[in-house]
Amino acid sequence: MxxxxxxxxxxxxxxxxxxxxxxxxxxxxxxxxxxxxxxxxxxxxxxxxxxxxxxxxxxxxxxxxxxxxxxxxxxxxxxxxxxxxxxxxxxxxxxxxxxxxxxxxxxxxxxxxxxxxxxxxxxxxxxxxxxxxxxxxxxxxLPDKVTLEEGALMEPAAVAFHAVKSSQMKVGSKVAVFGVGPIGLLTILCAKAAGASQIIAVDVSKERLQKAREIGATTVINGMEENAVQRILAETGGVDVAFEAAGAEVTVNNAIASIAKKGQVVIESIIPHPIKVDILQITAKEANLTATLGYCGVYKEVIAMVASGQLxxxxxxxxxxxxxxxxxxxxxxxxxxxxxxxxxxxxx
Ligand SMILES: [Zn+2]
Ligand SMILES: [Zn+2]
Structure with missing residues (x-):
């Protein structure tokens, strides 16, 4: 073979x-x-x-x-x-x-x-x-309604689903997604399905941001062209949950700076080396900084949501x-x- x-x-x-x-x-x-x-x-x-x-x-x-x-x-x-x-x-x-x-x-x-x-x-x-x-x-x-093409997307969808499901996001929450590669895009889909009222996508690629808007981001911000943190704070007063799917020191710190008091940052990316993080901001906001790894026990739900058209x-x-x-x-x-x-x- x-x-x-x-x-x-x-x-x-x-x-x-x-x-x-x-x-x-x-x-x-x-x-x-x-x-x-x-x-x-x-x-x-x-x-x-x-x-x-x-x-x-x-x-x-x-x-x-x-x-x-x-x-x-x-x-x-x-x-x-x-x-x-x-x-x-x-x-x-x-x-x-x-x-x-x-x-x-x-x-x-x-x-x-x-x-x-x-x-x-x-x-x-x-x-x-x-x-x-x-x-x-x-x-x-796979249920009859789900194609084999969609079947190949269940794994990365499960990563995003697990991150959103384990987060403190609720119906009506304002969220930001830093980095809109496949995992960031799937996180937007999951946050939309979970009832986020605002979904702000941040990236440095015009094309990816275009895709993010097509699939449900309510605001897109190009970090090369404007200050993402300032814009997020101006538009939302701070998001409830920021998902970090870019895997860089600057995006982790921007995610921390973009959340409201009592907000949460969820690190979905794998960052293989130590980075500098401003922990005082977490303290000052009594915020929650957490991370997710892969997925556990969510495949059946993800498959059902793809079958029903929600994802x-x-x-x-x-x-x-x-x-x-x-x-x-x-x-x-x-x-x-x-x-x-x-x-x-x-x-x-
Ligand atoms: Zn993978
Ligand atoms: Zn084991």
Whole structure:
């Protein structure tokens, strides 16, 4: 079968690979669509610690070279011994978070904080391939109304959904979203679905802000052209919740500066190095600074909201490509063209 295999920095090869073999408790899926995620780009550009390298992952036993891809949908092709809830031909999406089920966080129900946390497609072979084998607990059926394209968007949608659901946002809240790449855009969709009265999008790309407005931002601010904090404070008196999805020191501090007293900042991005934050502002506002990691137990709700039309996840798709073009029209395009949001890839 064809697969996109990560060997090292700027070394992802579209190559022929043996089809994975289904094992007890696992499901073999014929991949339909796989989304390109920011972490795939980080892996491609050689960011340390993103992909399992050097030592096998404690749960999956796998390490690079690995097939990338963790945001995917497909058709059940074969089921392993002991799998009863699925049948060949089911249309499915995959919740790719790897968990041990035995550590304290897993036992407490926070499997996104599992001590051996990982992702299919980063800590095991993933979905940029014709076929992939995953544990049955990761697989969710798609309702008839939901397309396989939308199925590939469930993973990043779950990240945004978890952030909004765990936040102190309520119906009528005023929110700001800093950084409107795919996660920021999906956060706008979730905040809109949850009843935000005002949604202010902040970014430095005209094209992304245009997209943000199309999908529901009530105000868009280009941080290159004007002072985002001043404008947010002038228009709202301070937002109730600011979601940080850009992953930079300046956006974290702008988010903190933009919230009202008793407000909240939710860090959705992964910031791999220490940054300077003005904690006095948190104290002075008796504000809440928190972060979310991935998602836990929200897939069924996200799928139901996509099926009911409340979360139009397909609106963030900007391009569809084939696996052979993954590097050129996927990774390289996303790196150079800021008007791109989510690119989905078909192996066929
Ligand atoms: Zn992702
Ligand atoms: Zn665990």
């Amino acid at each position: 064809k697969a996109a295999v990560w060997y090292g920095k700027h070394d992802v090869r579209i190559e022929n690979k043996e089809e994975p073999v289904v094992q007890p408790g696992k499901i073999k899926i014929k991949v339909a669509w796989t989304g390109i995620c920011g972490s795939d780009l980080h892996a491609y550009h050689g960011a340390p610690g993103v992909i399992q390298e050097g030592t096998p992952h404690p749960i999956t036993g796998e390490m690079a070279p690995l097939t990338l891809g963790h945001e995917f949908s497909g058709i059940v092709h074969e089921i392993g011994e002991g799998v009863s809830e699925f049948a060949v031909g089911d249309r499915v999406t995959v919740e790719p978070m790897i968990k041990c089920g035995k550590c304290e966080p897993c036992k407490k129900g926070y499997s996104n904080l599992c001590d051996y946390f990982g992702f299919v497609g980063l800590q095991s072979n993933g979905g940029f391939a014709d076929y992939v084998v995953v544990d049955d607990y990761m697989v969710h059926k 139009d996840v397909k609106s963030i798709i900007t391009n569809k490509i084939v696996l052979d073009d993954l590097i050129e029209n996927g990774f390289n395009l996303l790196t150079s063209d800021k008007s791109q949001a989510k690119i989905i890839v078909s192996p066929q």
